[in-house]
Amino acid sequence: xxxxxxxxxxxQAGKRALARREEKVIENTKSCLLIRGGNTSxxxxxxxxxxxxLKKPHALMLKRRNPILPFEEISFxxxxxxxxxxxxxxxxxxxxxxxxxxxxxxxxNYQLLDMIEFGVEGYQPLCTFPVAKVPVGTKPCLSFQGEExxxxxxxxxxxxxxxxxxxxxxxxxIRLQGIEHLIQFSYCDGQILVxxxxxxxxSSGSKIPRVELFEMGPRFGLRLRxxxxxxxxxxxxxxxxxxxxxxxxxxxxxxxxxxxxxLGRVHVGRQELxxxxxxxxKALKRPREDFNAADGKKIKKRRLSDNKxxxxxx
Amino acid sequence: HAMSVLATSVPPTFDLGxxxxxxxxPLDPASTRGPELExxxxxxxxxxxxxxxxxxxxxxxxxxxxxxxxxPLPPPSTPLPREKPPPKPKPPSRWEEFARLKSIRRNKxxxxxxxxxxxxxxxxxxxxxxxxxxxxxLEVPASADPNEDQFGRLKKEKKERxxxxxxxxxxxxxxxxxxxxxxxxxxxGGGGATSSSKELKRALVVxxxxxxxxxxxxxKVGGEKVGHLQGRRRHFLPNTGSLTAERGIQxxxxxxxxxxxxxxxxxxxxVNRLQQQREQSGDAANAVNGRRRPQKKKTAGKVSTxxxxxxxxxxxxxxxxxxxxxxxxxxxxxxxKSLMKSKTLGKRK
Numbered sequence: 001x002x003x004x005x006x007x008x009x010x011x012q013a014g015k016r017a018l019a020r021r022e023e024k025v026i027e028n029t030k031s032c033l034l035i036r037g038g039n040t041s042x043x044x045x046x047x048x049x050x051x052x053x054l055k056k057p058h059a060l061m062l063k064r065r066n067p068i069l070p071f072e073e074i075s076f077x078x079x080x081x082x083x084x085x086x087x088x089x090x091x092x093x094x095x096x097x098x099x100x101x102x103x104x105x106x107x108x109n110y111q112l113l114d115m116i117e118f119g120v121e122g123y124q125p126l127c128t129f130p131v132a133k134v135p136v137g138t139k140p141c142l143s144f145q146g147e148e149x150x151x152x153x154x155x156x157x158x159x160x161x162x163x164x165x166x167x168x169x170x171x172x173x174i175r176l177q178g179i180e181h182l183i184q185f186s187y188c189d190g191q192i193l194v195x196x197x198x199x200x201x202x203s204s205g206s207k208i209p210r211v212e213l214f215e216m217g218p219r220f221g222l223r224l225r226x227x228x229x230x231x232x233x234x235x236x237x238x239x240x241x242x243x244x245x246x247x248x249x250x251x252x253x254x255x256x257x258x259x260x261x262x263l264g265r266v267h268v269g270r271q272e273l274x275x276x277x278x279x280x281x282k283a284l285k286r287p288r289e290d291f292n293a294a295d296g297k298k299i300k301k302r303r304l305s306d307n308k309x310x311x312x313x314x
Numbered sequence: 315h316a317m318s319v320l321a322t323s324v325p326p327t328f329d330l331g332x333x334x335x336x337x338x339x340p341l342d343p344a345s346t347r348g349p350e351l352e353x354x355x356x357x358x359x360x361x362x363x364x365x366x367x368x369x370x371x372x373x374x375x376x377x378x379x380x381x382x383x384x385x386p387l388p389p390p391s392t393p394l395p396r397e398k399p400p401p402k403p404k405p406p407s408r409w410e411e412f413a414r415l416k417s418i419r420r421n422k423x424x425x426x427x428x429x430x431x432x433x434x435x436x437x438x439x440x441x442x443x444x445x446x447x448x449x450x451x452l453e454v455p456a457s458a459d460p461n462e463d464q465f466g467r468l469k470k471e472k473k474e475r476x477x478x479x480x481x482x483x484x485x486x487x488x489x490x491x492x493x494x495x496x497x498x499x500x501x502x503g504g505g506g507a508t509s510s511s512k513e514l515k516r517a518l519v520v521x522x523x524x525x526x527x528x529x530x531x532x533x534k535v536g537g538e539k540v541g542h543l544q545g546r547r548r549h550f551l552p553n554t555g556s557l558t559a560e561r562g563i564q565x566x567x568x569x570x571x572x573x574x575x576x577x578x579x580x581x582x583x584x585v586n587r588l589q590q591q592r593e594q595s596g597d598a599a600n601a602v603n604g605r606r607r608p609q610k611k612k613t614a615g616k617v618s619t620x621x622x623x624x625x626x627x628x629x630x631x632x633x634x635x636x637x638x639x640x641x642x643x644x645x646x647x648x649x650x651k652s653l654m655k656s657k658t659l660g661k662r663k
Binding site for chain 2: 006022023024025027028030087106108109113139140141142143144145146147149150160163164167171172173174175176177179182184186187188189193195197199201207208209210211212213215230235237238239240241242243
């Protein structure tokens, strides 16, 4: 809570900004920070701009050049992520050793979680495709083609990162006519081919519409260079979910059997019947041998008057 | 319908929460070469999109919201990491605890309040409220001093109330911190784990003893309790003091210097060293590239024996050995005495 901090915000806007940044049960959509390195080629600079267009409004492009090396010193990215409250980043640079370099990464709690360095090949910008673009903020469909995305550990990590990067806003309901965008990632000859299409739904004979695709751009291939993947422990910590209060189910009791009766089963433990405490009845006091004589006959009940008679007799 | 472009030996899996389709079939290597690549990829994408949309249309129940048809998305099944850790539950404040014990509930107040003075409904807070501090006329109560400034009194009381509230708030925060929480983010750009007072004290102790004088000359922080200096290593005798003691030390030094001349070479050590070096050079000859490692040449200033230690090192060794022996025997005696005296066993400083 913003009121939990020592320094209280002075304006409502400040209060709202702090409330937006604090830890939440259901989080905001992850924002992407786009950074240009010390030197960029036309291609990679344009690629970064296209990425910005794809990720709008959950993206922020830094204006100035930042001659940093993420794989050597990540502190700049972490600092910027904290300043602008972004947990994804894309860093574009160009050098002779690493031409058209793109580093995609993400952070957890403003600290680096993982990052992958790609070489961008065969890039064609968004503007070269004459197809109309999708509206800003559309949730894209994602398609991963290739068995390596499920078997190779590095590619699995890459897939996870790309999912996080391109999943768009998290929604509870989606308008079926609004499924307009598809991004396809195919693994082919050591490259991840990225293609982006506009979906047009045409009526087919059945209820399910027929899909037609038009390549919208941008188009590029990503060749894996270096990577820094989170350890399983780090990933596990990042995955920790908040405890959601669940309604505790009471066992054994049926609140309503349909007729307004509340039923339950009473489990009585093991009982020793001869040691039960019952109401004392005189008839049950007599020992058992009285009832069965040696000859099997029942012994007659003796009365006081009998005793008297016996006495008189004897 | 067109024939399937892919060999769909493995059916694709879906994660509808992310609108994701995973197609584990490999691409046809023949089609991925040359100019056929893009149409092939487009065809593959079209099939994937069709499968995904069929899945969505079939699996998810369609609802109508106003004039749009929507489908509720399930939560994603692919594990994705969070942006920040989940929020820690805030411990209740002093008032909240009290209210819980006494089962005091919050009464929801109406926003509009009847204002007698103006004869109209006014909001309780915000714009247009009946603010007592904005009154143009205030009655002087019978019990009050007639010369007292009533407006000033109201202002002062309000200031005091605000200050008290702020104090309570800070007390709550410090209480939470003491009970094991972390200090909440001070600003949007700041934050991060800050230590409790215990941790800070520990850090101070460690930092202080990390210099050569083990914190003897470090400035004392307010409220810090300085104990005895731990780990004092280098002891220097005072510059002034007993002249006879100093004379004795100087004479000892001269004696040792004179004694060194008689035994410049520790023959035993020299022989061992030479043997070691010969073994090592033998290994170098058997190395992969067959090149011998060049021997380290000693500087011209030092006088050294072949394969042996420098004279100074020898002297140091002998001295240390001698002192160690003397010290050890002395210490052993002391230890025996102390052990017999005291009950504690084990290391003693």
